[in-house]
Amino acid sequence: MTTTETSTTIDGAATPDPWRGFETGPWTESVDLRDFILRNYTPYEGDASFLAGATEKTQRVWETLEKEYLSVERERRVYDVDVDTPADVDAFPAGYISSDDDVIVGLQTDVPLKRAMMPSGGWRMVETAIREAGKEPNPAVKEIFTKYRKTHNDGVFDIYTPRIRAARSSHIITGLPDAYGRGRIIGDYRRVALYGVDFLIAEKTKDKDAVADQPFSEHWARYREEHSEQIKALKKLKNLGAQYGFDLGRPAATAQEAVQWTYFGYLASVKSQDGAAMSIGRLSGFFDAYFERDLAEGTITESDAQEMIDALVIKLRIVRFLRTIDYDQIFSGDPYWATWSDGGLGEDGRTLVTKTSFRLLQTLRNLGPAPEPNITIFWDETLPDGYKEFCAAISIETSAIQYESDEQIRERWGDDAAIACCVSPMKVGKQMQFFGARVNAAKALLYAMNGGRDEVSGKQIVTGYEGVQGDGPLDFDDVWNRYERMLDWVVGTYVEALNIIHYSHDKYAYEAMEMALHDSEIIRTMGCGIAGLSIVADSLAAIKYAKVTPVRDETGLIVDYVTEGDFPTYGNDDDKADDIAATIVHTIMQKIKAIPMYRDAIPTQSVLTITSNVVYGKATGSFPSGHEAGTPFAPGANPENGADTHGMVASMMSVGKLDYNDALDGISLTNTITPAGLGRTKEEQVGNLVGILDSGFVPQD
Amino acid sequence: MTICEATPTTGADGASGDQGFEAPVGRAAGAGLVGLELSDADRSEKFARMRAGELGSVHSWELVTAVDGPGTRMTIFLSGCPLRCLYCHNPDTMAMRNGEPVEASELLLRIKRYRRIFKNSGGGITLSGGEVLMQPAFAATLLRGAKEMGIHTTIDTSGFLGAACTDEMLADIDLVLLDVKSGDPETYRKVTGRALEPTLKFGRRLAEFGTEIWLRFVLVPGLTDDPANVETIAEYAATLPTVSRVEVLPFHQMGKDKWESLGIPYELGDTQPPTNAEVDRVRDQFRAKGLTVY
Ligand code: SF4
Numbered sequence: 001m002t003t004t005e006t007s008t009t010i011d012g013a014a015t016p017d018p019w020r021g022f023e024t025g026p027w028t029e030s031v032d033l034r035d036f037i038l039r040n041y042t043p044y045e046g047d048a049s050f051l052a053g054a055t056e057k058t059q060r061v062w063e064t065l066e067k068e069y070l071s072v073e074r075e076r077r078v079y080d081v082d083v084d085t086p087a088d089v090d091a092f093p094a095g096y097i098s099s100d101d102d103v104i105v106g107l108q109t110d111v112p113l114k115r116a117m118m119p120s121g122g123w124r125m126v127e128t129a130i131r132e133a134g135k136e137p138n139p140a141v142k143e144i145f146t147k148y149r150k151t152h153n154d155g156v157f158d159i160y161t162p163r164i165r166a167a168r169s170s171h172i173i174t175g176l177p178d179a180y181g182r183g184r185i186i187g188d189y190r191r192v193a194l195y196g197v198d199f200l201i202a203e204k205t206k207d208k209d210a211v212a213d214q215p216f217s218e219h220w221a222r223y224r225e226e227h228s229e230q231i232k233a234l235k236k237l238k239n240l241g242a243q244y245g246f247d248l249g250r251p252a253a254t255a256q257e258a259v260q261w262t263y264f265g266y267l268a269s270v271k272s273q274d275g276a277a278m279s280i281g282r283l284s285g286f287f288d289a290y291f292e293r294d295l296a297e298g299t300i301t302e303s304d305a306q307e308m309i310d311a312l313v314i315k316l317r318i319v320r321f322l323r324t325i326d327y328d329q330i331f332s333g334d335p336y337w338a339t340w341s342d343g344g345l346g347e348d349g350r351t352l353v354t355k356t357s358f359r360l361l362q363t364l365r366n367l368g369p370a371p372e373p374n375i376t377i378f379w380d381e382t383l384p385d386g387y388k389e390f391c392a393a394i395s396i397e398t399s400a401i402q403y404e405s406d407e408q409i410r411e412r413w414g415d416d417a418a419i420a421c422c423v424s425p426m427k428v429g430k431q432m433q434f435f436g437a438r439v440n441a442a443k444a445l446l447y448a449m450n451g452g453r454d455e456v457s458g459k460q461i462v463t464g465y466e467g468v469q470g471d472g473p474l475d476f477d478d479v480w481n482r483y484e485r486m487l488d489w490v491v492g493t494y495v496e497a498l499n500i501i502h503y504s505h506d507k508y509a510y511e512a513m514e515m516a517l518h519d520s521e522i523i524r525t526m527g528c529g530i531a532g533l534s535i536v537a538d539s540l541a542a543i544k545y546a547k548v549t550p551v552r553d554e555t556g557l558i559v560d561y562v563t564e565g566d567f568p569t570y571g572n573d574d575d576k577a578d579d580i581a582a583t584i585v586h587t588i589m590q591k592i593k594a595i596p597m598y599r600d601a602i603p604t605q606s607v608l609t610i611t612s613n614v615v616y617g618k619a620t621g622s623f624p625s626g627h628e629a630g631t632p633f634a635p636g637a638n639p640e641n642g643a644d645t646h647g648m649v650a651s652m653m654s655v656g657k658l659d660y661n662d663a664l665d666g667i668s669l670t671n672t673i674t675p676a677g678l679g680r681t682k683e684e685q686v687g688n689l690v691g692i693l694d695s696g697f698v699p700q701d
Numbered sequence: 702m703t704i705c706e707a708t709p710t711t712g713a714d715g716a717s718g719d720q721g722f723e724a725p726v727g728r729a730a731g732a733g734l735v736g737l738e739l740s741d742a743d744r745s746e747k748f749a750r751m752r753a754g755e756l757g758s759v760h761s762w763e764l765v766t767a768v769d770g771p772g773t774r775m776t777i778f779l780s781g782c783p784l785r786c787l788y789c790h791n792p793d794t795m796a797m798r799n800g801e802p803v804e805a806s807e808l809l810l811r812i813k814r815y816r817r818i819f820k821n822s823g824g825g826i827t828l829s830g831g832e833v834l835m836q837p838a839f840a841a842t843l844l845r846g847a848k849e850m851g852i853h854t855t856i857d858t859s860g861f862l863g864a865a866c867t868d869e870m871l872a873d874i875d876l877v878l879l880d881v882k883s884g885d886p887e888t889y890r891k892v893t894g895r896a897l898e899p900t901l902k903f904g905r906r907l908a909e910f911g912t913e914i915w916l917r918f919v920l921v922p923g924l925t926d927d928p929a930n931v932e933t934i935a936e937y938a939a940t941l942p943t944v945s946r947v948e949v950l951p952f953h954q955m956g957k958d959k960w961e962s963l964g965i966p967y968e969l970g971d972t973q974p975p976t977n978a979e980v981d982r983v984r985d986q987f988r989a990k991g992l993t994v995y
Contacts, residue, residue, distance in 0.1 A: 568735060569735070647766075649766065649815075677768075678766060688766050688767050
């Protein structure tokens with residue numbers, strides 16, 4: 001498409017009515033994206049035959065990117081770092097991939113893949129990352145962030161208690177967001193396009209002053225201060241638009257602008273925050289309203305629409321943050337979780353699948369597979385067949401799609417929810433999460449049996465707890481009681497750390513840009529997580545159903561176990577073991593709930609994979625289940641490696657028994673399916689994958 | 702619940718890059734009887750109940766997709782087999798005493814539990830082994846029970862004991878995976894230790910009865926790969942109008958460890974999997990007869 005006829009420069013050429021052709025409703029009076037979408041999107045029940053391939057321009061841009069940047073980056077890990085400019089929404093001048101890069105524009109810095117410093121999280125991480133990238137930090141910048149400007153990391157360690165420090169150093173609690181951005185916040189980037197930034201500033205100003213006549217309280221002061229920060233961020237967002245020649249003050253008037261404006265909202269966020277997960281939300285239905293209108297007006301073609309989505313996805317694939325090698329190890333690479341949620345049903349029963357849902361999947365064919373954006377489909381048996389089959393076909397071709405149960409998410413969080421990171425659902429623009437990483441629930445079992453001594457170092461980490469007595473076989477009730485008591489300490493320490501972290505993050509590294517694209521009153525959840533579920537479940541099953549004898553070293557520390565006899569294992573649709581797993585998740589959730597949360601957050605729990613399993617495994621000893629010291633945990637809610645002997649679908653049934661109410665932040669099961677393992681022909685493969693997904697997300701009889 | 706799909710591994714190892722025979726990717730070795738209560742009937746009672754079809758000797762079960770018939774299926778491996786195939790990947794199922802006593806009612810409960818999965822995926826149950834027709838009464842009970850629940854049924858058999866399959870039982874079977882291990886009777890005996898004719902006869906009976914057949918043939922270099930041997934099976938397959946597909950399964954060294962751990966001499970220790978070209982040649986021989994071949 002030609003951008004000239006639709007893009008308007010700041011000098012103010014006349015723009016058409018941005019809302020022309022849309023059905024009006026409450027959304028025209030106040031910010032209400034859901035209302036806009038439900039009134040204006042076109043459900044699509046057909047198949048993929050309407051889709052367009054990659055345009056020549058798309059191919060040229062992608063090739064340039066691959067040849068000149070991505071291939072270089074792969075060789076040296078980090079393409080480049082700007083060591084002089086602390087990042088911000090409008091800190092860098094405009095940058096482009098190439099002269100062809102004019103469909104959806106905007107880079108995090110002035111050069112593709114060049115990473116920016118975000119020192120508000122903590123200076124040490126930034127400095128380490130700069131050195132690991134082979135560069136020297138700028139002493140002036142270092143001075144600012146070590147001498148004059150306190151960081152999130154400084155704040156956290158000023159508050160941390162001795163027990164948190166002990167738990168961190170023994171790795172029973174690791175990977176906490178105390179030195180890096182927490183992420184897990186999805187700005188409602190669509191608001192930028194639908195309303196324009198001026199309107200959003202006016203609304204935020206109104207909200208800020210709505211409380212102006214109330215008396216002082218700390219809550220009140222924080223509310224007003226945060227709103228001021230949000231308004232400043234929105235003004236910077238306008239600057240960012242101006243740098244690229246756009247007036248973001250007004251609403252988007254065309255589909256191209258809608259995509260561009262929305263992307264600028266996201267770009268502003270990834271220019272100012274390097275959170276562990278920077279997800280983009282649920283965009284397809286929103287964009288689709290604009291595409292349908294412009295297609296009907298005859299101003300764009302299908303190929304133009306596809307080119308815009310392709311261009312956006314290219315931009316989402318080159319988001320980069322300055323990370324340390326250590327960080328990469330915890331997260332197994334360099335993920336940023338630009339999760340894009342799609343599919344699902346509306347509360348009115350209509351499918352939310354649109355042609356743009358297909359266009360998004362088509363990017364995986366047009367550009368080839370890639371892990372980002374992390375496309376996440378809200379699956380339901382009743383999704384249109386054409387879409388289900390297309391999802392399955394693309395999954396088989398690229399294995400780059402993740403699936404969630406739509407029903408579970410919709411019933412709890414409504415039909416305009418999106419996933420932050422891998423599994424955490426939230427109402428877009430109305431809810432945020434305090435990211436809680438994970439606590440090592442498996443190691444807690446070993447602490448319980450060793451009375452708080454660390455099984456690896458032998459150090460006494462927790463005092464006041466007695467371990468199992470004697471050398472005879474372990475008794476299930478005795479071990480369970482000790483485990484429950486130890487969990488009080490572990491969970492208490494863990495949540496204490498999280499409260500401190502998020503208090504400090506709000507203070508020193510507040511996400512003003514993302515929060516400016518939220519309502520003023522929002523739901524906050526505390527996303528607690530556990531690692532090692534299958535190990536605890538199998539170990540407790542072994543203690544209950546087989547004979548487990550502890551092996552002690554000369555100091556009396558239990559360092560190993562001799563397990564004789566058979567025992568049921570989690571992951572085979574065997575209620576005996578699966579019930580233990582469900583009880584563990586439930587018990588931990590009860591303990592979390594009993595603790596007051598920062599900012600009255602609603603506690604939630606996840607049992608998910610974020611691939612830190614290698615790191616957790618390394619720091620943990622041997623188990624009654626036969627899990628060996630130092631070896632990786634299975635990811636998320638997966639069964640132990642090799643313990644799932646009855647097929648993948650059986651393991652899905654087991655995971656399905658964990659109560660979603662105990663794990664509202666999500667449960668993950670990672671499965672690797674080879675296309676050949678799904679059938680002889682492509683058609684058979686597609687049919688079988690659809691069958692597996694349909695089976696996995698429905699309650700059993 | 703969530704399924705995060707990870708990067709796929711490449712296809713099954715082995716020269717042809719195809720699925721292994723009877724033990725493809727995604728199937729765990731040594732699957733057990735998880736979730737099933739074992740019967741505690743005493744010896745004499747056991748025999749009586751086995752004859753009545755209420756009790757069976759079962760090796761294991763699992764849920765598999767695209768392996769033992771269409772869709773996602775619960776495959777139940779029964780113990781005991783009259784053949785002694787040189788390449789058997791499950792030699793521990795050859796002897797019936799190696800199985801565990803399981804009530805038909807217990808298995809039917811488990812089958813019922815997965816009804817919805819079968820419906821969603823177009824799958825069902827598959828009775829395999831060992832040799833399912835070693836326990837015809839038990840198999841009949843399971844097949845009847847499944848049909849009463851409206852579930853698609855498949856048996857995976859060598860056909861050697863086809864005579865044990867009553868017409869009543871046949872009426873409860875939707876699909877037969879018929880393993881024809883050779884076309885030439887001499888070779889058949891070499892491979893299995895038994896005669897070929899009962900299998901051929903059973904196949905003809907299935908065709909007359911109108912039962913759908915997937916004919917399977919394991920291609921073992923130096924043992925079953927003689928073009929003339931293959932040609933005979935292809936010709937035979939072409940005479941059966943209910944054969945809807947032929948699966949040529951390239952030999953893999955899947956069962957080697959099991960043979961060794963059971964202490965039985967294993968003759969195919971040095972046999973290599975067939976090359977892609979050999980597999981293609983054999984598939985083409987079947988295709989030339991107008992059959993659908995994978
Ligand atoms: S028929 Fe099957 S189970 Fe029996 S010996 Fe042959 S391969 Fe093994």
